[in-house]
Amino acid sequence: MIIDCHAHLWDGRFEANKQEIVTACRRYPIERVCVSGLGSYEPDSDEIERLNRETARFMAEEPDLIRGFCTLNPRLGDALAQLRAGVEDRGMIGVKLWVATLCDDPLVFPLVEQCIRYNIPILLHAWYKSVGQLPYETKAQNVANLAARYPEARLIMAHLGGNCQHELKVIAPYRNVSSDLSGSLFRSGDIDCAIRWLGSERVLFGSDMPGASFLISYGQVEDAALSEADKARIYRDNARRIIRGV
């Protein structure tokens, strides 16, 4: 069974997204899904509240399947309060940062420090793109900078950084950074690349569903030349170690 550390509810499509995720859990070998809400690139406080409220509602509706990550916009003055509400009131077990700021922006630091106190991981969207890079879209170097500043923080760089051959070697020296394979890429060799740079202990399974197919991520792991022990680490053991309460 698989722990999927990276899935979303999209603003305005909450019910349809929930239905699809639950259907996927019934159809495929999924034990647990870590869900966070996403909407606009720079969400305001109302949107953040809505995203986290819907995520919490999903957690309550499907307590055996769904765990929540708290979505935050570090630019907002109430980001720390939203974090406290997410973790202390709603029982969320991680934080999700998307593209409102680079992850090594000083605006992020108080949130990281609070996550360290809570002992929860931070899921960082990261993509190195040859076209279409967003102005505040984190790359591996930003993750490395944050990891160096906060070695006690638990950071998950999403999507293997997008272009894994370019990005994974940047975070490799930072043992507090792991990476998930979520997203719509399923290039052969990417899992091999991840194992080469990070080892099987620092790679987590993620799908990015419903905006990507769970099965392509599943097929990536099944295609890779991995031992059963390595597969078990990627599918669930690493998630259990890194995401407390999953």
Add this chain to the structure above:
Amino acid sequence: MDQSERIDVNCLWGHWPFRHIPRARFADLVHDHTACGIREGYIASLNSIFYVDPLEGEAELYEQVKGSAYRQVLTVNPLHQACQDIQFGIEHYQVAAVRIYPGYHGYRLLDPKVRVLLDFIGERSLPLFLPLRMEDERLDYLIRPRPVDLAELEGFLSVNPTRTIVLLNVRLAEIERLKPLIRTGQRIYVDTSGLKDQLFSVEKAVDAIGAGHILYGSLSPLYCLRSTVLSVALSALSPEQKQAIWSSNAAVMAAPKQQKHTLDHPFG
């Protein structure tokens, strides 16, 4: 695993210049295909995309696949002696289809030379394979092929409704936009290698264009074979729809046009 016959219409052999591809030998492909229940394939040369003379790549590919259950798909550049290359490929490599790369080779689909090519392969009952992309555009390195222009593709499909055209690595959003033309076309297909951007992408593609217009294609070994295999095998489609995608539609695609009415599949 169900015992359906499975054909991969989008597999590759050769060198990809931008990153290491594991298990890139032809023997690896055959082994991995067999493990997934795939016994046949339409295979194209990666080298031929980049060689000045694509026939040099075709000769290399032929040495790999001759005598196997794999049918060679000839890569050509319509701007340079394509019909001559195709005739050579028919005579020497028994090619089963022709593949073009307008984004890499720098021409438009409505270029008159493409029309000449289409007429030439139509007279010889060869399907046209048209990859919309090879890599995700966000990962291109050194070379940035011109992205697919959907308006141009719509124009191309609308003036070629009766030709046999297989669109490779097409995304669900693109299928949604192209679906009136795909459904109208008698023998226009998409393969499964681009169905990745949503949950249940294969099912959604079937909803959009019908199972009769979808072929199983992996883009392996560039992409992970089992990702597309699982996308079909674990889909919620009926056994008949899956069979159509795995192989029945490929049989229709490969058959000369006049036989279509005897082979056509009722699923879409």
